[in-house]
Amino acid sequence: MNNFTLGSYMPYDSLIHRLDPRAKIMGMIFFMVAIFIPAGYFPYIILGVVALVLLLIAHLKLRSVWKSMKPMLLMMVFLLVINLLVVRTGYVVVKLGDFAIYSDALAQTFYIAVRLVLMIMITTTLTATTKPLDLTLGIEDLLTPFKVLHVPAHEIAMMISIALRFIPTLIEETQRIMKAQASRGVDMEEGKLKEKIMAVLSLIVPLFVSAFQRAEDLANAMEARGYIPERKRTRYKQLKMAGRDWIMLGCSFLLMAVPILIAMGYLDPLRIGSLFLEGVGYAL
């Protein structure tokens, strides 16, 4: 369980680590929108390159992205099968008796796979470079304008930060109980079905008992210190947008604008390509 990659902070020092969490969250949202706009293959090349560069700048390894992608492999295979069966447009690639595989089915699956990979890359970059607490501060700030619509921004942020705070604690607790039960002869990997059920039970019951105990203790501790959610609170850590944060925001907005413009027909990827080549030609 030590290789819990998705959503775990990596304490390096890089440009991306130092960016304002609000800028990073907004940037991620722009990037996500860009991923889901159907504008052909061209934007994906740009997005892929950008995502790779971001990973590199943040000192992250492709291996960690691969690790968080592994659980999705089965889903991708499943999607591929469904698409092969359902999609019947485009030209026939392979024909096996009555069954034919169409080109659009392959293209669809390919797009979904690319989208998933890009999504994982960008979310990993965000969570690996931002401390969970900064992330919640960012979310709280970004939700503040929605207070007009009675969105409880502070409460949501508090809930997220408590949940995030207790993920490592619960993992630690789980490992501790697993070790304690292993000492009592529980074998989580081998054994018959009945033994396995017993093993899981011997883990889950104590885990729940202690989680509820912790929740109660925390609630009492917060109340004892007079916590009232509606009150205006000050913060120890003040977030400040610096120049580089605005630049990052601008770039990610552009990144979103490109596929939108292409999808709306204002921009032709081929023209961009030829313009780019001409530019390179002039430069040479």
Add this chain to the structure above:
Amino acid sequence: MPIRYEGLTHIYQEGTPFSYLALDDVSLEIKEGAFTAIIGETGSGKTTLVQHLNALLLPSKGKLQVLDRLITADQKPKQLKSLRKQVGLVFQFPEYQLFEETILKDVCFGPKNFGATEEEARDMAVKMLKLVGLDESYLDQSPFELSGGQKRRVAIAGILAMDPQVLVLDEPTAGLDPQGAKEMMDLFVELNKTYHKTVLIVTHDMEHVLHSCDEVVVVAKGKIKKQCDVTTFFEDVELLKQLRIDPPAVIKMREALRERGFSLGKDMLSIEALAKAIQSEVQKHE
């Protein structure tokens, strides 16, 4: 066969930015049948040290001989169950590992996992619950209705019911009242002296070390700082100071008397012995 650590190193989360050297080239031998205290500051590696004993943790480097088993860094040990039956490990706050509906079932869980029949497990459970001070009226109660101290007793009985040869206890008295802690320590002494179990105990309480243990192992920053018998340990006042250990009352008294000119041997480890020594000294002057 004793327990022997040979050049054992343990690194947590090796190869990540979180990697942490918990044990650094530890070599140590613990005699069979001894009652050994393992002491050291928080984070010094005591828990890591003892969790190797039943292969919950495996060495990053070096090897470990436990009874007839050899655990090495490069090879994943097989059939851990037989080792875990021989080495019973009681965790810190073991009351958190209770999960069954009744106390009896919970105590039987360990022995049954190691292949005991229903009856054997039951007999053992009843016997061990009695040993920790819980009579038969408790058998069908839920462990979650007990007080903290009683839960701890049930959890310890759950390990004892496995009938391990080596008993490893990680701060078994933490958070107990002084009376409860003393009873618990007396139980471990009984297990050691009457049932001839090798006992290792991680503790911060010097009174317990003085009154119950035979040997002391001092762990500091992942290394073994000192290993000796209890008498020698409390004789080394300089080391105690250096380790920032607050010595037991009797030792403080002895040192205070020594400073005032009493010549007291190093076996003066109880109030009675001290009183006698003072008496004879006073009589000499009369």
